[in-house]
Amino acid sequence: MSVETEIAVGFLPLLDSALLVAAHEKGFARQQGLALRLHRETSWANIRDRVAVGHFEAAHMLGPMVVAESIGAGQLNVPLVAPVALGHGGNAITVSAAMWRDMRHEGADLGGNPASLAAALGRVIRKREQVRLAPPTFAMVFPFSCHNYQLRDWLVSGGIDPDAQARLVVLPPPLLVDALRSGQVDGFCVGEPWNSIAVEAGLGVIAAVASEVWPDPPEKVLGMRAEYARQNPQQVAALVRSVVHAAEWAGQSGNLPELAQLLAEPRYVGAPEAVLLRALQGRLRLARGHEPVSRPGFFRPDAGATVPELAHAHRFHECMLRWQQIQGSTDLESLALASFRPDLRSAALAAVTKHERQG
Amino acid sequence: MPDTALRVLIVDQNVVRASILEEGLREAGYRDVIVVRDMQNLLRRILDEEPDVILIDLENPNRDVLEQMCQVSRVVSRPVAMFVDKTDAGMIESAIEAGVGAYVVDGLRKERVKAIVDTTISRFRAFSRLRTELDETRQQLADRKVIDRAKGILMRERQIDEEQAYQLMRRTAMSENLRLSEVARSIITAQGLLRS
Numbered sequence: 037m038s039v040e041t042e043i044a045v046g047f048l049p050l051l052d053s054a055l056l057v058a059a060h061e062k063g064f065a066r067q068q069g070l071a072l073r074l075h076r077e078t079s080w081a082n083i084r085d086r087v088a089v090g091h092f093e094a095a096h097m098l099g100p101m102v103v104a105e106s107i108g109a110g111q112l113n114v115p116l117v118a119p120v121a122l123g124h125g126g127n128a129i130t131v132s133a134a135m136w137r138d139m140r141h142e143g144a145d146l147g148g149n150p151a152s153l154a155a156a157l158g159r160v161i162r163k164r165e166q167v168r169l170a171p172p173t174f175a176m177v178f179p180f181s182c183h184n185y186q187l188r189d190w191l192v193s194g195g196i197d198p199d200a201q202a203r204l205v206v207l208p209p210p211l212l213v214d215a216l217r218s219g220q221v222d223g224f225c226v227g228e229p230w231n232s233i234a235v236e237a238g239l240g241v242i243a244a245v246a247s248e249v250w251p252d253p254p255e256k257v258l259g260m261r262a263e264y265a266r267q268n269p270q271q272v273a274a275l276v277r278s279v280v281h282a283a284e285w286a287g288q289s290g291n292l293p294e295l296a297q298l299l300a301e302p303r304y305v306g307a308p309e310a311v312l313l314r315a316l317q318g319r320l321r322l323a324r325g326h327e328p329v330s331r332p333g334f335f336r337p338d339a340g341a342t343v344p345e346l347a348h349a350h351r352f353h354e355c356m357l358r359w360q361q362i363q364g365s366t367d368l369e370s371l372a373l374a375s376f377r378p379d380l381r382s383a384a385l386a387a388v389t390k391h392e393r394q395g
Numbered sequence: 396m397p398d399t400a401l402r403v404l405i406v407d408q409n410v411v412r413a414s415i416l417e418e419g420l421r422e423a424g425y426r427d428v429i430v431v432r433d434m435q436n437l438l439r440r441i442l443d444e445e446p447d448v449i450l451i452d453l454e455n456p457n458r459d460v461l462e463q464m465c466q467v468s469r470v471v472s473r474p475v476a477m478f479v480d481k482t483d484a485g486m487i488e489s490a491i492e493a494g495v496g497a498y499v500v501d502g503l504r505k506e507r508v509k510a511i512v513d514t515t516i517s518r519f520r521a522f523s524r525l526r527t528e529l530d531e532t533r534q535q536l537a538d539r540k541v542i543d544r545a546k547g548i549l550m551r552e553r554q555i556d557e558e559q560a561y562q563l564m565r566r567t568a569m570s571e572n573l574r575l576s577e578v579a580r581s582i583i584t585a586q587g588l589l590r591s
Contacts, residue, residue: 211456369463
């Protein structure tokens with residue numbers, strides 16, 4: 037019986053921390069000889085910095101954050117890699133109750149096509165411009181995030197210039213609902229359960245989910261220092277297998293109630309179990325007083341959604357260029373692609389197959 | 396020589412720690428120190444104050460709000476960067492370990508800012524030590540109360556004096572490999588059970 041290796045893993049209290057929680061709580065990590073120490077963090081910046089200085093071996097990380105740090109567009113610019121992804125989707129765009137009333141006047145229907153809702157928002161904004169009202173403020177969670185890019189793409193789909201006709205700000209998820217209540221923001225793009233919490237409070241209406249804006253959207257990954265991955269191939273392979281096995285478990289709909297129960301615990305997400313379960317099942321209440329509607333593929337925690345695809349890294353790099361977060365260069369693009377490592381995932385899974393064949 | 400003309404803004408919801416840091420910076424000669432406690436519209440407030448250096452505690456979720464100031468955009472006219480000298484990994488690590496992040500207006504030379512960051516790290520550490528000591532003192536006070544109560548019980552029940560009661564508890568603690576306060580708690584619990 038070998039001694040378990042302790043691995044410190046940072047996470048933020050969000051629905052998509054699900055696979056890390058399942059890997060730990062359901063024993064998938066232990067089966068790989070790992071003792072996960074899950075550390076709940078308060079900001080993405082902390083996650084990044086504590087991975088960079090080595091407090092965490094790995095962390096629940098925004099996909100674009102891994103790319104940004106690796107190409108030198110981030111803060112500490114310690115090269116990172118993503119050997120496995122933590123699922124697809126899970127974000128939604130919510131507008132304030134007041135903004136929704138204005139959008140309805142412009143023809144928006146609850147649950148309607150996201151582009152047509154964005155177009156209604158565009159008409160609201162143009163009317164406000166005519167009377168010289170300030171552009172609306174929309175929040176997202178981090179500059180290098182799918183939330184930022186999905187929000188921008190949704191606004192564009194309604195003919196809105198995200199920089200000239202809206203004000204985009206960063207706010208941490210726990211403060212978004214209050215910001216909506218105080219009128220500090222008119223809407224936001226955030227991961228669950230925060231959209232549903234705003235809806236349950238009667239403060240917001242969900243206008244679109246990420247999978248309607250980007251089909252099968254990439255989202256969080258397990259990020260780690262490239263140097264750590266190079267020096268500890270066995271640990272990385274064990275981590276990858278822990279996550280993929282957790283995803284095989286979470287991919288079975290019968291296990292979702294148990295997963296929701298685990299996530300609801302205060303030390304993890306600490307949100308109502310029923311809200312978490314609905315999101316895991318791809319059902320969302322779009323406005324208070326309405327029945328939940330089905331949004332298939334809203335959040336995918338299954339094994340197929342754990343591949344850190346090169347196409348995702350490519351897409352994030354394109355978004356950074358398009359929104360002028362970086363200047364273009366072919367070197368940067370290859371660095372971006374090098375930070376996503378589907379090869380490490382494949383190797384980790386192949387090694388286990390070989391082992392099982394021999395055993 | 397540190398450049399004491401720099402405007403320093405402290406973002407910390409912990410009033411005591413913010414005061415300790417503010418005092419430390421003033422002692423070091425920095426006159427232009429602003430403490431922000433209200434987290435509403437933080438970005439607006441920072442943009443209005445135009446600080447050269449922003450210090451924020453790492454328990455604060457608003458740290459991510461500052462990250463957008465690191466982007467060159469129309470939101471911020473003076474882009475900032477986290478820490479000054481990216482090559483000084485030791486300083487970054489010490490700051491993160493002490494629990495503080497430093498954002499600095501891009502273009503300020505590192506020598507101008509180093510003294511501020513050093514002071515911040517040492518004050519954050521001092522606060523953390525203070526907190527640990529305070530917790531220990533509280534614990535000791537609580538323990539002493541429990542021990543006194545248990546002594547009183549033994550004196551009454553066994554008709555012995557205070558010193559004998561104390562020695563009895565001490566011997567029991569040693570032979571049972573328990574802490575004195577644990578023995579005292581057992582006595583209080585047992586007495587409660589016997590009485591009811």
